[in-house]
Amino acid sequence: MCWGWTASESSQQARRLIWSCSTTTSWCGVCCEAVDGSTSTARITVRGSPVRPVTIPALREWQPGAGSFEPGSPVRVVLAATLSETAEVFARDLRALGVDVEVIVQGGPPARGDVQLRLDAADPGLGAEGYRLELGQAAVITANTAAGVFYGTRSLLQLLAQPEPVPAGVARDWPRYGERGLMVDIGRKHFDYDWLAARVRELAYLKLNRLHLHFTEDIGWRIESDRNPPLHAEQHLRKQQVRDLVALAARHHITVVPEIDLPGHMGAALAPHPEFQLRDASGTANPGKLDYTIDGARQFVTELIEEYLPLFPGHLWHTGADEFLGPAHYARYPQLERYAKQTYGSDANAKDGVLGLLNEVNDLVRGRGKTLRMWGDGLGGGRAVGVDPSVDVEWWTDITPLSELAPVPTPRQVLDAGHRIHNASWYPTYYTNLPAPEPPRPDLPGMYEKWRVHRFRGQRYVDGTVGAPYHDIDPAEAANLGSTLHVWNDEPEQETAAEIARGIHQRLRVLAQHTWESPCLVPSYAEFEPLIIRVGDAPGA
Template sequence: MASQRLLARVVLAALLLVTAVGGIVVGGPPALAAVSSMANEKPRTIPALREWTGGTGSYSFSSASRIVRDTPALASTSQTFVEDLKSLTGNNITQVAGTAADLRAGDILLSLGSTDTALGAEGYALSITDRITVSARDDRGAFYGTRTILQLLKQGTAIPQGTARDWALKPERGLMVDNGRKYFTPQWLRDHVKELAYLKLNYFHLHLSDNKGFRIESTKHPEYVSAQHLTKQEVTDLIALAAKYKITVVPELDAPGHMDPILAAHPELKLVSNTGAVNHGFIDLSKDAAYTLIKDIYDEYLPLFPGPYFHIGADEYVTDYNAYPQLQTYARAKYGATANAKDAYLGFVNWANGIVRASGKTTRAWNDGLFGGSAITVNPNIIVEFWYNYGLSPQKHLDNGHLISNESWTPTYYVLYSTGPGGPSSQWGYDTWNPDLFQGSQTIDAASRSKNLGSKLHIWCDYPEVATEARIAADIRDGLRMIAQQTWGSPKLVATWSSFTSVIAAIGRNPAWPSTAQPGNLAFGKPVTVSSTETPSFPGSQAVDGDYATRWSSGYTDGERITVDLGSTKPISRVKLTWEAAYGRGYRVETSNDGTTWTAIHTTTAGDGGVDDLTGLSGSGRYVRMQGTQRATTYGYSLHEFEVYSPSPVDSGATYQLTTSGKAIDVPGSATATGTQLIVWAPHTGNNQRFVTTANGDGTYTLKNVHSGLCVDVNGGSATAGAAIIQWTCTGGANQRWSLVAAAAGGYALVSQASGLAITAATATDGAKLTQQPNTGATLQRWTFTKV
C-alpha cells in the first residue's frame, strides 16, 4: 500500500522479547520430571491446546522412538515429521507402517479415521501415555498434531501424560510479505514456511508488485520486472514446500493502482488528470490497452499458483474522481447513463474477478475502494480483505454476501517507516484484540463470525532500506505467535502478554530455523558473564547467539555490564550493539587481556538506542565488555546482540586481485554482458581480473570488476548451493554483499550476505567456474587479496 495506507498506519514499536530455546539432546535428562499423584498441567504450546485432561507421569522420547503411520495417506506428514525431528535432535528416527497394536513405549502413532466430528479437517486428538497417538479426520489435522509434539520436544525429551483435543477457530491464519517494495530472498521465504507451520499458521500471502518493484519473473513482459525478483522456478519450489507444510501460497499482483514499475515501461497508459498531472502508479481504466495488459499479467500467473485464491489488490486507486473526467465518460459508455466515474473502477474489479473465476479460483481484494458506484456493485463472490475503516463496514460487506478477512492494521501491521520499523502491536493484540474485532473498533454480529475467515500478520516495506531481512524476521517473531494464538482461538494458557513471553521463550523457533550469526563475528557463541539478569528468560548467552529476536536484559541499575571471552587475544576494530528498548545512554566498550585490567576503546554519554555500529575502533584483547554508566530508561540494559569484529584485510575503494591455489577470479573473455559466470584463470595484469572493493557500512563489501563495471553477484539472488557466481549491474542488494571471513588455514572466505554461502572454485584449473557452496574452509574457498 502507498501514501494513504502509510498515513493511516499507527507506528507502534515492535516488542522484541525473549528467546528461542536450543535443540534437545536425545537420551539426555528429561526436562519434565514425573509427578507422583497430581494431574499434569496443560503443557506449553503456541497456540494453546483447546482441551487438556492431565494424567500423571511422562512420556519419554529417545533415538529408539519410531513414527508409526496407519495409512499411506499419512506418508508425507510422517516423512516431514521425521525430517523435523532430525533437525531438532540430530537423529534419524525410524518410520514404519502399523497400527496401535504395533506400538511400543516411546513410539508415536499417526492415525486417520477419527469419528470426532468436532475436530474438523485441521483438528486432532492426542493420547499421551508411555507412547503417543495422534488421531485426526484429515491429514492436515495429523500434521498439526506433529507440530504440537515438536513444540513439546523442543522443551525436553519428556512430555507430560494426558489427553488433548484441539482445533482452530478461524480457517485462515498467516503472514503477508510485501515483496513488491522489498526483495525477500527465496531462502527467507522458505524459512518462514516452516516457521508458519510450526505455529499452525496456514496462509502465506505474497504481495509481489507495488510502487517500488515487480518481483516475479515474466516471460510475456520482461520489460517491467525488477532486477531483484523471484524466478518462476523459485516460486514453484516455494509452493511445493508450502504444500508439504500444509500452507496455501496466495499471490497478489496489485492493480489498477500501485503499478509504477509496469507503467514506467508503458507510460502511455498512465492516468492523467484534467490539469495534466500524470499519476505514475494509476493505470487509465478508460483505455482498452489497460485491460489487455492486465489480462496478460493474469493469464501468465494464474496457472503458476495452484491454490484456490488470486489477490488483485484493487486498493488506493483514485480518491478525487472529478479530476479524471475520462473515467466517467468511459463508465457511462460501458455501464449506462446512470454510471459515475467510480463505476469505471468497480467495473474493473468485476472484470478482473471474471478472469480469475474462469481459471477456477476465487478473487480477493482490499476493502477501501469497494463502494460508491451508482451503476455497478461488486460481485459478492469476491473475498473482501478489510484493513481500513473507510467506506462500508465489515458487517455491511457481510450483509452484501461477501466472505471477509480481518487485516486490521492494528494490531497486525509491521511497517518499515522512514524512521525505522514499527509494530506489530503484539501486546494489545494478545491482551485485547480478537480476529472478529476490526479496525476502528468495528464488530460483526455473532451469526456472521463464521464468514470471517481469519487474519494475518502483515509486513509492509514502505521504506525498504531501513531494515534487513534478518531484522524483519526478528521483529515479527513474537507478532506471529500472537496471531497464531488469537486466530486458533483456544483458551489462553496465560492471561497476559507479559506472561505469554515466557511461553514464547520455551517454544522458540522451529527446529530448522537458521542461525542469523554474522560472518566474522568473533563473539558468536562465546562464553559470556554478566553483572545481572532481569529474569532467567533473558540470560547473557542470548546476546551472542546470532538471533536478533532474543536478548540479554540486566537488573535496573546504572553500572551493569556484559563481558565476552573471545578465547584468545584478538585485534578489534568494530563492535556492534543492537539494543532493545532499554538501552544505554552512557556506556564504555572496554578490552582486556586478563579480565582484570581494562582499556576503553569507545566511550559515550549520548547513546540513542537502536543499533550502535562502532567502526574505526583500535584495540585488542581476549575479553570485551559493555560497561554501562547511565541507563536511558527506568529499566536496565538490554542487548539483542553484542558483536565483535577484527579489522578488515582490505581497504575500501582499493583495487585487488583475488587468488586461490595459484588462480585468480576472472571475467571470461573480458565480457561486459550481465549474467556472465565468473571463472578462475592464471593470474595476469588484465582489468578483467581486478576488482574494486567497497565497504557497505555493515561489515560487507561489494566487488566491482574494473573492466566491465559490473558487480560480483549470485545468479538470481539464489540461496541454493551450486548457484552460479556472475557479474551483474551493481544494485547494492544482499546478493552483491560479501563478508570476508578469516579461514583457520589462511586466506578469507567470501560469504554472501543473502545466502550465507561462500564463493567456491570448481577446480584449480583454468576456466573452472565459480559457484556458491557451504563454507567449509576448503582450499578453493580461501582467497588471498593482493592490492594492485
C-alpha cells in the first residue's frame, strides 16, 4: 500500500490517494480520501485475469511478470537515432515529473533501469500505432513505427506518474480506430496559443491523434489573413503561431485539421466583400451566406483555401458545408436554382449548386494531396449532383431544420453511398453551451456505459438511455474512421477557456478509452472516475 497527493483540473480539491492493489487477483481497490476526511472507494473489477495496470486508454493485452520495473537515477532513454524526436518528447515529460533523464543513442541491450525505444516490424499485428511494452529489469518499447513507440511512451509515462511501483510484465496494445481527437470552435471564441498547446499535450497523453480547428465563423476569422483588407478578427492566431502549433502537434503524432466552413457560416469572410453575399429577389443580403453563383465568389473561395493550404501539411481538409439554407429558404433566392439548371441540367434543383461547389473544393484539395471532409447534414438534397464518394463525412445529427431539402442521410446511407464516416454524434461528443430548447450536455455515465464509436445519435435525447434510438452500424465496419469530442462556442462568453478545459477533461478520457477500444477496466463511469484521478494529467499541460 502506498499513497501520494494529486490535484488536477478534473478535481475540485486535492485528494490523498490510497491504493491497495494485487497482481494475483482480479481486482484493485482504489480509495480516494478528500482533504475533509470523507472517503469513497471504487472496486476495479476487471473482466478476466490477470489484472492490467491502470492506463487510459486501458492496455489491450497484459501478461504479468515477477517484480517491478525500477527506473534508474538518472533514467537513461536509449534508442536508435531515428527515434530521437520521440525520445526528446518523452525526456521532456519525464523532467516535468521531476525525473532526471539522459538520452543516449546506442545499440545493444539496455542496462538495468533503462528505457529502450526500438523499431522492429516483427509483429505486424500491432499495426501503425500499436506497440509492445516489456517491463522488468529495463523497460523496452518496440513498435513498427515511430507513432507506435510514442504511444508506448505514453503508457509508461502514465505508469511512472502513479505512486506504486511499475509492475513487471509484457503488454501488447493497439487502437481500433485511426481517428481519435478533439475539435475546438475557435471561430466563435478565441483561444490563445498556450491553451491550444496544452490541449496538444493532453491529447497525446491519452493517445488521441487529431486536433480539428474550426477557425472561421460568422463572428470571427481567427487565423491571420494576408488579404487586403484582412479577414481576421482582432483576437486571432498569427500564422507563425499556427506553424508552431502544427509542429508541436507533429512531434506528438497529432494531425491538425483545418476547417474553412462554406458556403454558410461565412459572415467574417464576407463582411469586407458584400458583393459576394447571397441576396434575395428584393436585394436584401444574407450576410453569412456565399452566393456561389457569382464567378468571383467561387474564385474568392479558391483564393481563401489556397492561402491556408500551405499552413497545414496534414492530409485532411474540412470544408464544413453545414447549415447553408433551410428547405423553405431556397425559394427566396431564385438565382440558386437557375444556376443549378444552367450548370447541371434541367432536372437539377437549388441544392445541386451547393453540392457542385463542394465537389469543386474537393478537386482543389485533392490536387494538393489532401482528403476533404464535411459535416453530414449537407450531404443530401440534390437531384442531379452527388458529393464525390472520396469526401469523408462527419455525421453529427439525424435532424436539422437549417440545412436539408431531404432527410439527413443515416450513417448506413452515408456508407452505402461510398463515403467513409466519422462519428461526430451530438450525443455524446458535443460539448455545447446552447440554452433550451437545445438538449443538455451529454451525461458522462451514458457516454461511458452506453455509447461506443459504432453507435450514432443526434440531438434528440435525455441521456444515454432515454432518447431517439441509436443508429448502430457494424462494430467491425472498416469505413468507420473514429470519433472526436466537439467544443462548440455558440455563446462565446458563457465560459472561460480554463472552464472549458475543466469541462472537457473527463470527456476526453472517456473518448480516449472508447476510440482505442481496448477492453474497459471497469464497467461503470462511477468506477472510471477514480482511474482518471490515478492516471493524472499530462506533464506540462
